Amino acid sequence: MKIHTLDLGFKNLDHTIAAFVLEGPSGLVLVETGPYSTFPNLEKALEAKGWSPASISHVFVSHIHFDHAGAAWAMARRGARIYVHPRGLPHLASPERLYNSARMIYGDAMDTLWGAMESIPESQLFAPAHGETIDAGGLQFTAWFTPGHAVHHIAWEAALPGSPADTHVLFTGDVAGVRIDAQRVVPPCPPPDINIEDWLASIQLLRELPVPTLYLTHFGKITNKAEHLNDLANRLVAWANWMKPYAENQIPTEEIVPAFENFVRKELESAGISGVELERYEAANPAYMSVAGLLRYWNKKQSAA
Numbered sequence: 593m594k595i596h597t598l599d600l601g602f603k604n605l606d607h608t609i610a611a612f613v614l615e616g617p618s619g620l621v622l623v624e625t626g627p628y629s630t631f632p633n634l635e636k637a638l639e640a641k642g643w644s645p646a647s648i649s650h651v652f653v654s655h656i657h658f659d660h661a662g663a664a665w666a667m668a669r670r671g672a673r674i675y676v677h678p679r680g681l682p683h684l685a686s687p688e689r690l691y692n693s694a695r696m697i698y699g700d701a702m703d704t705l706w707g708a709m710e711s712i713p714e715s716q717l718f719a720p721a722h723g724e725t726i727d728a729g730g731l732q733f734t735a736w737f738t739p740g741h742a743v744h745h746i747a748w749e750a751a752l753p754g755s756p757a758d759t760h761v762l763f764t765g766d767v768a769g770v771r772i773d774a775q776r777v778v779p780p781c782p783p784p785d786i787n788i789e790d791w792l793a794s795i796q797l798l799r800e801l802p803v804p805t806l807y808l809t810h811f812g813k814i815t816n817k818a819e820h821l822n823d824l825a826n827r828l829v830a831w832a833n834w835m836k837p838y839a840e841n842q843i844p845t846e847e848i849v850p851a852f853e854n855f856v857r858k859e860l861e862s863a864g865i866s867g868v869e870l871e872r873y874e875a876a877n878p879a880y881m882s883v884a885g886l887l888r889y890w891n892k893k894q895s896a897a
């Protein structure tokens with residue numbers, strides 16, 4: 593099983609959004625598609641290896657956020673079957689609500705950031721059960737439901753049939769965080785589904801799986817799984833706790849955003865991250881989106897109390 597990490601060049605930055613091609617004994621498999629805005633870059637990356645989107649019959653997405661599945665429809669148009677969480681499938685079949693909700697957030701930047709999102713015939717969509725294994729390209733993909741970042745999130749375990757667990761890999765979407773160039777891991781917390789308790793439970797599931805290697809969409813291969821997940825869990829709790837008093841005191845969002853941006857920037861700078869490296873982190877995980885997601889999380893908890 594050979595894994596190729598394709599850099600999609602999001603916002604003209606490298607090491608920000610990845611897609612992965614797996615060479616199996618009987619074909620190619622794609623994990624993640626990136627947004628449709630970077631689909632030309634995906635095509636070029638495939639062409640550089642002698643392939644095309646039509647070479648790929650199976651596409652596995654971690655969840656339906658645009659940076660992970662925004663170009664799934666374009667792969668389906670070229671014949672691929674798309675594998676997605678059951679709660680995400682209806683939104684890929686009929687993406688109007690998802691797309692229009694995002695446009696309310698991004699406005700005129702929607703087209704340049706994410707590009708179009710069109711419907712996928714349900715005959716080309718498949719939603720697995722938790723723990724279900726799918727054969728594709730001569731490889732086996734096991735779906736692990738991992739909510740917390742999104743209710744429709746799957747971490748995909750990939751392996752050659754019959755291979756030992758220590759040769760398996762796990763494509764983690766966003767549940768294992770954002771960590772660019774093996775630097776600091778941070779939790780992406782956009783609305784509307786952030787749930788700290790669910791996310792910590794999902795991190796624990798990843799710990800317990802006997803799979804040593806993670807592949808992050810933002811960005812690349814992680815081999816120190818235990819340390820990485822411990823750092824992520826600690827930072828997720830720290831970010832949530834930072835936001836709690838702002839939510840409790842109903843501080844206006846426009847006042848929270850610059851304070852949180854400064855908080856995150858100082859965290860990253862303390863790890864030696866600066867310049868274009870900061871740009872990559874902000875492109876992959878905009879701080880203002882985490883403000884919205886974490887505020888929504890605390891507001892839900894207060895309403896339920």
